[in-house]
Amino acid sequence: ILEFFQTSESLKNVGGLQNLKSWVKMRKNAFTEEARRYGIPNPKGVLLVGIQGTGKSLSAKTIAHEWRLPLLRLDSGRLFGGIVGESESRVRQMIQLTEAIAPCVLWIDEIDKAFGNISSGMDGDSGTSRRVFGSLITWMQEKTVPVFIVATANNVRILPAELLRKGRFDEIFFLNLPNEIERQDIFKVHLNRLRPSRVRQFDLGLLARQTKDFSGAEIEQVIIDGMHIGFGDRRDFTAEDIVKAIEETVPLAAVAKEQIEGLKQWAASAGARSASLDTVLVEKLKRYTQQQGLGHLEVD
Ligand SMILES: Nc1ncnc2c1ncn2[C@@H]1O[C@H](COP(=O)(O)OP(=O)(O)OP(=O)(O)O)[C@@H](O)[C@H]1O
Ligand SMILES: [Mg+2]
Numbered sequence: 001i002l003e004f005f006q007t008s009e010s011l012k013n014v015g016g017l018q019n020l021k022s023w024v025k026m027r028k029n030a031f032t033e034e035a036r037r038y039g040i041p042n043p044k045g046v047l048l049v050g051i052q053g054t055g056k057s058l059s060a061k062t063i064a065h066e067w068r069l070p071l072l073r074l075d076s077g078r079l080f081g082g083i084v085g086e087s088e089s090r091v092r093q094m095i096q097l098t099e100a101i102a103p104c105v106l107w108i109d110e111i112d113k114a115f116g117n118i119s120s121g122m123d124g125d126s127g128t129s130r131r132v133f134g135s136l137i138t139w140m141q142e143k144t145v146p147v148f149i150v151a152t153a154n155n156v157r158i159l160p161a162e163l164l165r166k167g168r169f170d171e172i173f174f175l176n177l178p179n180e181i182e183r184q185d186i187f188k189v190h191l192n193r194l195r196p197s198r199v200r201q202f203d204l205g206l207l208a209r210q211t212k213d214f215s216g217a218e219i220e221q222v223i224i225d226g227m228h229i230g231f232g233d234r235r236d237f238t239a240e241d242i243v244k245a246i247e248e249t250v251p252l253a254a255v256a257k258e259q260i261e262g263l264k265q266w267a268a269s270a271g272a273r274s275a276s277l278d279t280v281l282v283e284k285l286k287r288y289t290q291q292q293g294l295g296h297l298e299v300d
Pocket of ligand 1: 014051053059152215217
């Protein structure tokens with residue numbers, strides 16, 4: 001259920017998301033003996049929420065790399081075993097293991113998929129899920145060993161509210177779709193990796209303008225599609241090839257506007273911070289929070 005995850009993803013591979021990156025950088029030495037003597041408590045964890053392809057999983061990987069800690073990925077699907085009582089023992093096992101390896105980062109990807117069924121009561125097995133979830137959040141609250149939890153979630157509406165109570169996470173970050181400057185940055189990250197000597201030949205400004213409402217993952221995909229065009233013609237690919245690929249792509253956000261807006265409102269009500277420095281978004285989150293009243297956590 002736990003997997004050692006080797007990663008070489010550094011913060012340099014993440015475009016945009018300046019707020020989140022500064023937050024991570026500032027805590028670089030937070031798990032050292034020196035920090036303990038200074039009186040700083042162990043950071044507990046972050047929750048990263050956002051729509052598909054905005055870099056949640058990527059960021060989770062970079063945190064461990066940046067802090068030079070081992071990364072353990074929890075397969076939450078496998079937490080639930082067939083035999084009665086098995087799931088409970090697996091959580092205990094998981095907790096023992098991470099504590100033995102600590103200091104480390106425990107990555108719980110797509111936590112909404114594992115525990116989203118709890119509050120709705122739709123799940124026939126919800127007794128077990130609830131107990132497993134209960135032990136997990138109790139541990140998150142009380143653990144004194146340096147295990148930093150990075151959880152990611154997409155469909156926050158189904159997340160049980162207890163998960164978000166104070167003390168479980170140090171911070172909740174909302175990852176929005178990248179704005180134009182951030183899109184330029186993401187193009188740069190990927191083109192730098194693929195064609196380090198030719199980056200300057202690509203009109204990054206043009207590419208960023210043409211990709212309104214594209215996620216980071218969709219930006220990566222149009223670059224790949226553009227590469228196929230160039231490769232098919234037996235020449236190197238250009239910005240024009242990427243533009244062609246862009247024209248043939250309908251970004252998910254174009255058909256999921258409401259979902260994204262709902263996610264923003266939720267993020268504001270949960271007191272989430274914007275992962276991006278985007279001032280328009282930061283203001284918007286603030287406004288939502290004021291409208292709803294601070295500390296309000298219940299959704300729907
Ligand atoms: N901000 C970014 N900078 C650079 N690359 C990005 C960024 N966001 C996404 N990508 C690219 O898209 C890929 C997929 O992103 P990632 O898996 O982190 O998305 P996610 O938010 O976890 O999505 P999902 O909700 O579908 O799990 C990354 O591996 C990376 O190549
Ligand atoms: Mg992911």
